[in-house]
Amino acid sequence: MAGLGKQDKERIARAALARLMEPQDSVGLALVRALGAVDALGVATGELGAGPNLEREISAVLVDGGGASSWAGLPASVRRWAPRVRDLAPDRDLETMTRLGGRLIIPGDALWPEQLEALGLQEPLCLWWRGREQPLPGSGHSIALVGSRDSTNYGASVTGDLAYGLAQRGFTVVSGGAYGIDAHAHRGALSGGVASVPTIAVMAGGVDRFYPSGNEDLLRAVATQGAVISEVPPGSAPTRYRFLQRNRIIAALASVTVVVEARWRSGALNTAHHAESIGRVVAAVPGSIHSANSAGCHRLLRDGGAVCVTDVGEIAELAGGIGERLSEDRDTGAAVHDGLSLEDLILLDALPLRSASSVEKLTVVAGLSADAVRAGLGRLGLLGLASSERGAWKRSKTS
């Protein structure tokens, strides 16, 4: 690697490590923390030896990172990585990204999204990125919209509206590129987007393939106008395990994770739990209790982890951010009666709508003294709620 800068050597090493290790391989990540990526790769491939000091250091990192307190030791991990060593070709992988109009970013790069630090030890080694070279948005400007693949018409329409509205306000919509809610989220964001990166698709497999194939055109548009990213290298299959790991990146990129539609058991709930575990806001969209596709959302609401959201304004508010508090608008329609004292409310109830009533009669109907009735009628008159005719009072038509 002669002639390369430090960050470039680090990049090549991380490209190799990403192929060697599955996402969230705690021992591997701790090894990188301890030695840096270049030496970590040496140890992982068996080129460099590892002494008891390193074992202790990795143990310490694992404990700090809240990871496994007991582990099988570095030799076991090296044996685990060994079968993949012969497949390593980081230069080829980086060339592939260039050919696809993309790149590999790593922590320390100006383009690296800082909010991924919230994942601690589980921060991805790197991100393989298809899309224009421009800064990815910070978490305050990103909202994750996630949900079931088998979305209903309701879920589709709600997701589309929310994604469009959020994108119109300058938010970046993060999702997983899958069928259903994910696809509607990306599509809505593309049509409404005003930010330089209107939407990000975080893939479970390599970004060389637009998967699933039915979303190929959509994902191509996301790559062109936004970004398609993954922590696993080109050619990696989107396995179930990688889907679950991928969800933590969606959660970490955004300040708020909104579950729009999800069944009682759903991958979207996994994303919500990731978000919660790193202190990000989880929100859920309610729906019919007769819809199995809302059962997961209601579960999140019921278990207390999620905030109930029903429009773009409420989501923007949770992001603490750039959207105005549109959701408050509804409160301004307060009825005139709201400010009345109990006595005046009783008096208003006692006032007839048609034939006017005397003060004396009102004292009986309202159960108030004559003085109180007179004073109250004066106040109601000022508010336009009562009107008088030759000493007799009735309710105004507007009240």
Next chain:
Amino acid sequence: MAGLGKQDKERIARAALARLMEPQDSVGLALVRALGAVDALGVATGELGAGPNLEREISAVLVDGGGASSWAGLPASVRRWAPRVRDLAPDRDLETMTRLGGRLIIPGDALWPEQLEALGLQEPLCLWWRGREQPLPGSGHSIALVGSRDSTNYGASVTGDLAYGLAQRGFTVVSGGAYGIDAHAHRGALSGGVASVPTIAVMAGGVDRFYPSGNEDLLRAVATQGAVISEVPPGSAPTRYRFLQRNRIIAALASVTVVVEARWRSGALNTAHHAESIGRVVAAVPGSIHSANSAGCHRLLRDGGAVCVTDVGEIAELAGGIGERLSEDRDTGAAVHDGLSLEDLILLDALPLRSASSVEKLTVVAGLSADAVRAGLGRLGLLGLASSERGAWKRSKTS
């Protein structure tokens, strides 16, 4: 009142006071606390004088009860009550109740629902009650179902299902006898009821009239099979003020107040706030975010005061009570994969579905050592998730 027992004299006095004072007349209620109902009636009608000691005592009761810290003094209240004194006829009101097959109950009666004590100073003076003479259920056995008058088909069907299901489990369904959600709640409870009092309608006006008239048949059935009650005497009109006051009784009778459908501004939210203020559980049923009739429910969920409920089991659970935790049933459908370690999950993902794969190939695909793959295959085999054929492995069809 010669020849009458103490409780009977108290009853007649409270019957009179209930006509003299509007619900939640704090000064009047404090007067009753200070002197008992019989002497309080004397003071309220001007028959008994009131000295500065009594003023001080009432002040103390008001402060204790969290009521107004400043008040206009007893003479002002007496003037307020004066116009209604000439209409007092408690014996006639009690006769009316007997004629209607009902009665008047007051605190201290065996039939008085103890849970109303939670209202403190705002506990009703008495309850006018149409229905068979039998104990009203305790709060642990009562659930309030409330909501908008202009219910949707969704609200109607959900309310009917919940009321029927709750009644089937022996709960008493409390509501307000109005059109819409209230009516569906009473109807559902009548058809499903197994408790001696399947449902209670708490009216804002006198129980002599079944109001609104469109619910006359329904309310007659509630009176026959359950109970129709009110704190205001026969002949009282259901004014807006009394509707709002009535809501506190609905909230206090039940352990859980469920808002099934409510607009952004709705009387049902008032009931929910009453329930919250006396420490009772508030729950809300979610619905479409496109339905204005669910906006109030979502508001309650969002503001954090309400628990999201979607079925009878979840409501019964909140009542802490007699219904079993049916809602947990859904959890038993856990996937076999849930208990797997990360390594085994990775291995399961790596297993081909059709042509079997060698251990060596699996080490590359899964990124695990040969030992780990062998051990993992053993575990997956035991779980029926993997099967082998001449040393090669594939996924079992059931996984």
